[in-house]
Amino acid sequence: MFEYPENNQHQKPIDILLVEDNEADIKITIRTFKKSRLANRLFVVRDGQEALDYIFLQGHYQDRTAFPLPDLILLDINMPKVNGFQVLENLKRNEEFKYIPVVILTTSQQEEDIAKSYATGACSFISKPIGYEEFTKKIEAFNYYWQIVNILPPKKDSFHTVL
Amino acid sequence: MPHTHAKHQKISRKSWIIWGFIFVIPPIFYPFAYYSNTISNDIIHGLLELWAASIAFSVAGFMVLYYLALNRVFFLCLSAGFTLLGSENIIQGLYIIDKSLGVNSFFQGIDLPDTYIAGRLLFTASLIVGVLFFKDSISPNNKLKKVFFLNTALFLIAAVATLLPLFFSFSTSAEQNENIRYTLLWVSAALNIVGIFLYIKLYSHAKHHTPFVWSIIASLITGLNALIYMIFSKYHSDISFDTAHILRLISCFFPLFGIGMSLLNLYKREGELVRKLSGSIKRERDLAAKAAIADFERQRADELQKINKELDNFTYVVSHDLRAPLRAIKSFGSFLVEDYKSTLPSEAQEYIDEICKGADRMNTLLDDLLTLSRISRLNNPFKTIDIQNMFLVVQKMLEFDIKQYNVEINILSTLPHIYGDPIKLELVFSNLLKNAIKFSSKRTPPVIEIGYTDKPDYHEFSIKDNGIGIDPKYNRHIFELFKRLHPSDQYEGTGVGLNIVKKIIDEHKGNVRVESEIDKGATFFFTISKRLDPAH
Numbered sequence: 001m002f003e004y005p006e007n008n009q010h011q012k013p014i015d016i017l018l019v020e021d022n023e024a025d026i027k028i029t030i031r032t033f034k035k036s037r038l039a040n041r042l043f044v045v046r047d048g049q050e051a052l053d054y055i056f057l058q059g060h061y062q063d064r065t066a067f068p069l070p071d072l073i074l075l076d077i078n079m080p081k082v083n084g085f086q087v088l089e090n091l092k093r094n095e096e097f098k099y100i101p102v103v104i105l106t107t108s109q110q111e112e113d114i115a116k117s118y119a120t121g122a123c124s125f126i127s128k129p130i131g132y133e134e135f136t137k138k139i140e141a142f143n144y145y146w147q148i149v150n151i152l153p154p155k156k157d158s159f160h161t162v163l
Numbered sequence: 164m165p166h167t168h169a170k171h172q173k174i175s176r177k178s179w180i181i182w183g184f185i186f187v188i189p190p191i192f193y194p195f196a197y198y199s200n201t202i203s204n205d206i207i208h209g210l211l212e213l214w215a216a217s218i219a220f221s222v223a224g225f226m227v228l229y230y231l232a233l234n235r236v237f238f239l240c241l242s243a244g245f246t247l248l249g250s251e252n253i254i255q256g257l258y259i260i261d262k263s264l265g266v267n268s269f270f271q272g273i274d275l276p277d278t279y280i281a282g283r284l285l286f287t288a289s290l291i292v293g294v295l296f297f298k299d300s301i302s303p304n305n306k307l308k309k310v311f312f313l314n315t316a317l318f319l320i321a322a323v324a325t326l327l328p329l330f331f332s333f334s335t336s337a338e339q340n341e342n343i344r345y346t347l348l349w350v351s352a353a354l355n356i357v358g359i360f361l362y363i364k365l366y367s368h369a370k371h372h373t374p375f376v377w378s379i380i381a382s383l384i385t386g387l388n389a390l391i392y393m394i395f396s397k398y399h400s401d402i403s404f405d406t407a408h409i410l411r412l413i414s415c416f417f418p419l420f421g422i423g424m425s426l427l428n429l430y431k432r433e434g435e436l437v438r439k440l441s442g443s444i445k446r447e448r449d450l451a452a453k454a455a456i457a458d459f460e461r462q463r464a465d466e467l468q469k470i471n472k473e474l475d476n477f478t479y480v481v482s483h484d485l486r487a488p489l490r491a492i493k494s495f496g497s498f499l500v501e502d503y504k505s506t507l508p509s510e511a512q513e514y515i516d517e518i519c520k521g522a523d524r525m526n527t528l529l530d531d532l533l534t535l536s537r538i539s540r541l542n543n544p545f546k547t548i549d550i551q552n553m554f555l556v557v558q559k560m561l562e563f564d565i566k567q568y569n570v571e572i573n574i575l576s577t578l579p580h581i582y583g584d585p586i587k588l589e590l591v592f593s594n595l596l597k598n599a600i601k602f603s604s605k606r607t608p609p610v611i612e613i614g615y616t617d618k619p620d621y622h623e624f625s626i627k628d629n630g631i632g633i634d635p636k637y638n639r640h641i642f643e644l645f646k647r648l649h650p651s652d653q654y655e656g657t658g659v660g661l662n663i664v665k666k667i668i669d670e671h672k673g674n675v676r677v678e679s680e681i682d683k684g685a686t687f688f689f690t691i692s693k694r695l696d697p698a699h
Contacts, residue, residue: 107483
């Protein structure tokens with residue numbers, strides 16, 4: 001669908017943390033990402049609490065090499081225990097991790113949800129369509145934007161050296 | 164109510180005739196009888212006493228009514244005075260008649276002439292006490308208890324005074340009786356003077372200028388004169404004695420006249436007041452009833468709002484949570500076709516296709532449900548909207564369908580600026596236009612006409628198509644939720660669209676209707692109230 005620029009070789013694949021509680025949705029998203037041409041690394045956590053654990057190196061996620069800090073977080077809103085908004089709030093309160101862009105990926109299309117997401121600090125809001133084809137298009141556009149069009153903040157380690 | 168009112172008036176008119184007989188006939192009849200010498204003077208005297216008794220009792224009754232109406236103890240006190248006066252009159256009258264007819268059985272050997280003086284004394288005392296009660300009603304800081312005590316004391320004194328001559332008449336000599344009689348007469352005269360003084364003071368200083376007060380003054384003065392005549396009467400039935408009686412009678416008439424005047428005044432003034440009062444009571448009752456109804460309605464409205472909110476939440480959650488499994492069905496169906504296309508028999512592929520189509524239909528339904536719940540939940544601020552412009556936007560949104568079916572859209576008159584919810588009104592136009600396109604899509608060419616009429620109180624829009632039309636018997640049902648007239652394989656739809664339209668139009672204080680016949684197209688009319696516009 002998209003004509004990627006030829007000189008995109010120097011672009012590193014980005015690490016994405018997918019926060020999603022629905023197994024079927026996880027499978028669909030992984031498959032869709034796999035199908036798109038760019039091989040991004042997709043790390044999956046099953047709920048909001050796990051997402052926070054992953055980022056703040058808590059519980060099972062104490063090894064940063066096995067669980068690298070993501071360049072981008074794909075966050076669902078409706079989740080058990082800790083929901084998307086709470087994850088977002090926690091993240092944006094933290095000086096170290098607040099720069100990580102968060103993209104909301106949810107079934108909701110409610111204006112309240114959209115408004116609240118942006119107000120809490122989300123960079124983008126993507127609603128999950130029913131149809132697989134449509135979703136594929138969206139993910140392709142997503143990849144194109146975040147990897148080619150957009151410049152991501154430097155990763156934490158290098159981030160500090162730049163400063 | 165008017166019936167009973169008329170009945171009541173009839174009765175009161177009859178009672179006035181009776182009163183007239185009681186009050187008017189005897190004063191005309193008795194002097195005539197007295198001077199024509201047809202009946203003995205003693206009998207006339209006795210009859211007059213009885214007549215005076217009837218008047219005294221009727222006044223006593225009036226006083227009780229007064230007391231009941233105005234709740235002033237003064238009137239009860241007067242009533243008691245008049246009752247005693249009447250009782251004394253009855254005894255006196257019967258005694259005189261009995262004596263003059265000579266067939267005495269009951270009063271034989273009993274001399275009662277002095278009870279009448281005691282009765283007058285009592286009556287005068289009650290009149291004086293009346294002043295004190297009046298004073299109480301004029302100056303509120305006066306102590307009612309004190310006055311009541313005074314009244315009771317005077318009353319007891321008067322009662323004892325009434326009984327004393329009765330006691331003495333049995334046991335004492337005629338001379339002693341005469342002495343008591345004179346003493347009582349002087350006391351009575353003195354009380355009368357005090358009474359006159361008090362009532363004049365009441366009349367002049369307390370500004371209690373009622374006919375009743377001056378009639379009592381007049382009564383007391385004539386009563387005083389009667390007493391003086393009585394004191395100077397040397398023997399039974401001399402000129403002083405007769406004059407005293409006549410004056411006494413006149414003195415009794417004065418308060419009656421005063422009461423009558425007061426009653427008339429009271430009726431004129433207080434009647435208005437009473438009517439006003441009863442009116443205000445009725446109004447208050449109405450207000451209270453209205454308040455109760457409003458309260459009830461508010462409660463109902465609150466309950467309804469709560470239920471509606473719950474329903475909306477339910478719709479929201481259901482539509483939301485149903486989407487995830489739907490997505491799974493659709494996506495995995497697609498995966499199946501994508502990954503195993505070569506190995507799947509065509510029949511299996513067809514089945515999967517049906518599964519996906521079902522999921523799609525359900526998705527549209529969920530979308531519509533979400534819209535429905537959203538329009539009930541969200542209220543956008545009203546503003547002035549250029550409908551012409553809005554319609555062009557809607558047309559642009561549906562451009563794909565319009566081009567696909569080659570639809571001809573004619574706007575018959577310039578669309579106005581109206582005041583309303585822009586997002587919801589856009590939904591109305593898009594839903595109705597979508598509907599019109601859908602049901603006329605099989606015509607060549609489909610023609611849709613948009614009309615507008617400016618009515619005094621509202622805007623009326625119409626959207627006319629040349630489609631398949633609607634059987635008029637369904638005209639009213641098509642705005643119900645999930646109402647569909649056609650199988651979904653012929654015309655897609657969920658049966659939510661028109662219900663959304665109706666809800667939005669209701670919010671704009673308008674109404675929506677359809678005129679249609681089968682195969683002759685349909686025209687949807689909807690109105691938007693102009694009263695919503697603050698500038699209107």
